[in-house]
Amino acid sequence: MSDSLALSLSGVSKSFDKTAILKGINLDVRKGEFISLLGPSGCGKTTTLNLIAGFSKPDAGDILISGRRVNDMPSHHRHLGMVFQGHALFPHMNCFDNVAFGLRMRKAADSEIRSRVGEALELVRLSGMEKRFPRELSGGQQQRVGLARALAVKPEILLLDEPLSNLDAKLRKAMQSELRAIHTKIRTTMVYVTHDQEEALTLSNRIAVMNDGRLEQLDTPEGIYLQPRTRFVADFIGSSNFLRGTVIECRPGSVVAKLETGENAIVRTDKNLPAGSEIQLGVRSDRILVLSADAPISQGALSGKVLDRVFAGSQFQILVEVASGQRISVHLNEAPSANVVPGASVRLEIAPSNWMILQ
Amino acid sequence: MKISVTSIFAFIIYAIIIAPVLMVVGASFTETRFIAFPPQGFTLDWYWRALNDRALMGGLWLSVTIALTAVGISTVLGTMAAIYLARPKAFGGAVLSSFFLAPLNVPAVMTAFALLLAFTRWGLINWYGLVAAHVVLTLPYVVRSVLVSLAGLDSSIQRAAGILGASPLRVFWHVTLPLIRPGVVAGAIFSFLISFNNVPVSVFISSPGSAPLPVVLFNRMQWLAEPSVAAAATIAIVATISTMLILERRFSFYQSMFR
Ligand SMILES: Nc1ncnc2c1ncn2[C@@H]1O[C@H](COP(=O)(O)OP(=O)(O)O)[C@@H](O)[C@H]1O
Ligand SMILES: [Mg+2]
Numbered sequence: 001m002s003d004s005l006a007l008s009l010s011g012v013s014k015s016f017d018k019t020a021i022l023k024g025i026n027l028d029v030r031k032g033e034f035i036s037l038l039g040p041s042g043c044g045k046t047t048t049l050n051l052i053a054g055f056s057k058p059d060a061g062d063i064l065i066s067g068r069r070v071n072d073m074p075s076h077h078r079h080l081g082m083v084f085q086g087h088a089l090f091p092h093m094n095c096f097d098n099v100a101f102g103l104r105m106r107k108a109a110d111s112e113i114r115s116r117v118g119e120a121l122e123l124v125r126l127s128g129m130e131k132r133f134p135r136e137l138s139g140g141q142q143q144r145v146g147l148a149r150a151l152a153v154k155p156e157i158l159l160l161d162e163p164l165s166n167l168d169a170k171l172r173k174a175m176q177s178e179l180r181a182i183h184t185k186i187r188t189t190m191v192y193v194t195h196d197q198e199e200a201l202t203l204s205n206r207i208a209v210m211n212d213g214r215l216e217q218l219d220t221p222e223g224i225y226l227q228p229r230t231r232f233v234a235d236f237i238g239s240s241n242f243l244r245g246t247v248i249e250c251r252p253g254s255v256v257a258k259l260e261t262g263e264n265a266i267v268r269t270d271k272n273l274p275a276g277s278e279i280q281l282g283v284r285s286d287r288i289l290v291l292s293a294d295a296p297i298s299q300g301a302l303s304g305k306v307l308d309r310v311f312a313g314s315q316f317q318i319l320v321e322v323a324s325g326q327r328i329s330v331h332l333n334e335a336p337s338a339n340v341v342p343g344a345s346v347r348l349e350i351a352p353s354n355w356m357i358l359q
Numbered sequence: 360m361k362i363s364v365t366s367i368f369a370f371i372i373y374a375i376i377i378a379p380v381l382m383v384v385g386a387s388f389t390e391t392r393f394i395a396f397p398p399q400g401f402t403l404d405w406y407w408r409a410l411n412d413r414a415l416m417g418g419l420w421l422s423v424t425i426a427l428t429a430v431g432i433s434t435v436l437g438t439m440a441a442i443y444l445a446r447p448k449a450f451g452g453a454v455l456s457s458f459f460l461a462p463l464n465v466p467a468v469m470t471a472f473a474l475l476l477a478f479t480r481w482g483l484i485n486w487y488g489l490v491a492a493h494v495v496l497t498l499p500y501v502v503r504s505v506l507v508s509l510a511g512l513d514s515s516i517q518r519a520a521g522i523l524g525a526s527p528l529r530v531f532w533h534v535t536l537p538l539i540r541p542g543v544v545a546g547a548i549f550s551f552l553i554s555f556n557n558v559p560v561s562v563f564i565s566s567p568g569s570a571p572l573p574v575v576l577f578n579r580m581q582w583l584a585e586p587s588v589a590a591a592a593t594i595a596i597v598a599t600i601s602t603m604l605i606l607e608r609r610f611s612f613y614q615s616m617f618r
Binding site for chain 2: 053054055074075076077078079080081082084085086088089090091092101102105106146149150153
């Protein structure tokens with residue numbers, strides 16, 4: 001089991017000036033996996049990556065690379081690759097020398113250096129740019145040289161710290177798919193730091209959602225999106241609405257909860273929740289149906305009043321105020337009926353399987 | 360050509376700076392036995408005199424050897440100090456910073472007096488003492504200018520080198536040093552100028568028989584205002600300016616110092 005792990009963090013903690021920044025991170029990364037550390041800025045993603053890279057030491061906990069404890073191993077012995085937010089290329093060296101740097105530090109033979117640099121530059125589609133200096137390249141090209149430089153040494157793990165965040169939106173998309181293609185081709189284990197949920201969802205095999213120095217959830221993109229464990233995860237990824245409720249009846253495979261709006265909801269769950277327990281419920285904005293108020297009554301519908309209706313290009317966004325005064329946002333892929341306008345009474349239908357029980 | 364107020368102002372400032380230099384150069388060609396400006400007639404005799412004056416040439420040689428040695432030492436020490444001070448968690452960073460930069464803030468005569476007291480006790484009123492004193496004097500310039508270079512350096516560049524397998528020493532040699540070189544060179548050049556032209560400290564530390572050129576000139580001007588003094592000064596000025604021009608061509612160090 002443990003030899004299939006490229007990286008393992010257990011109980012890793014770090015403080016700066018007595019402020020706890022990382023509060024016991026546990027994370028296992030499999031060989032060949034593309035894993036994202038996703039979280040709001042300031043939650044400790046870069047700090048985590050710096051500990052893995054060996055730029056600083058954890059106060060507590062262990063870091064294992066390929067099963068070996070590396071807590072006290074200096075950065076230059078860890079055999080990792082890293083791509084930085086700013087490209088961090090060596091400004092006094094041309095592309096070739098930048099990419100060759102790691103190989104030269106390993107005292108590789110000239111012929112090997114030439115072929116490996118050529119391979120790496122070809123991988124990022126920059127063949128022919130060997131003689132260019134970093135300042136003569138565009139932002140996207142600089143970042144690709146950074147990637148080639150890190151990959152040329154065939155690192156055990158490639159660490160990427162928001163490598164695309166300085167690029168404009170269109171280029172970022174293009175680079176994302178390029179990065180995916182590169183990962184599919186070379187299968188290097190990658191740990192990718194980002195605060196962009198879409199980037200994490202599209203790129204990763206698994207996502208580690210971080211919040212305030214803790215790991216909230218580690219799961220596949222689908223798992224993170226469809227079965228968020230905590231309110232934070234549900235809120236940070238995608239658009240969600242939250243309501244509190246009390247269990248009033250426990251059925252096999254589901255519970256009936258009395259919501260704070262006064263209405264009842266049927267919630268599908270495998271958990272055994274005794275009647276009377278308080279639960280935090282959530283529902284994705286795109287998992288709600290909007291019906292007109294005179295539609296046949298079904299169990300588990302919320303009545304409300306439309307506050308706003310916006311066309312946002314790929315979807316319609318409707319804001320509904322429910323009985324408890326909360327505002328529920330609904331995203332629809334198709335135009336709602338014409339009578340769903342501000343002021344109109346509507347009913348919101350939520351299927352039992354679309355309710356999420358959160359911590 | 361349109362002449363703006365600023366350019367007239369700049370011209371006046373330049374004139375004020377250059378005038379004394381031109382007067383010295385001019386005075387070195389005079390035929391009179393005492394320094395006179397404007398020069399009376401034209402002769403190169405005083406240069407011949409200066410070149411054959413053992414005290415003047417000895418002073419020049421002493422100045423050059425002291426300056427080169429002191430600059431060498433303070434460039435190495437100052438660069439190391441700056442690299443240490445630039446670290447975010449430098450132990451006693453603030454105290455050490457003010458220690459290294461102190462000679463910039465203390466009047467030179469005070470520094471000189473302090474050194475005189477110490478060096479007399481340690482028997483260092485000689486060439487070694489002069490070098491040591493000039494290291495003290497020039498170190499802050501190197502530290503400052505290297506610190507400026509380091510401040511402009513993206514620390515992730517050094518980390519990138521480290522994670523690519525370079526030990527800290529190789530990171531320094533292959534990455535840090537090439538990137539801060541303009542600052543190091545600028546610091547070294549300023550140090551040279553400071554050392555080569557210093558009077559207050561050298562006056563205290565040197566013994567009568569063996570004094571650096573500025574001290575010899577200073578003494579001569581007090582007792583014997585012969586035009587050969589102006590000639591020696593002119594030689595020093597021309598040597599300094601041409602060195603600066605060559606180095607500026609080669610390293611654009613003024614730019615790197617003040618960018
Ligand atoms: N060297 C440091 N000294 C003090 N505080 C730091 C240091 N590095 C990071 N921090 C703090 O740790 C927190 C997390 O930082 P970071 O890991 O960079 O967040 P992220 O990359 O997720 O945006 C921030 O509040 C930041 O101010
Ligand atoms: Mg960060």
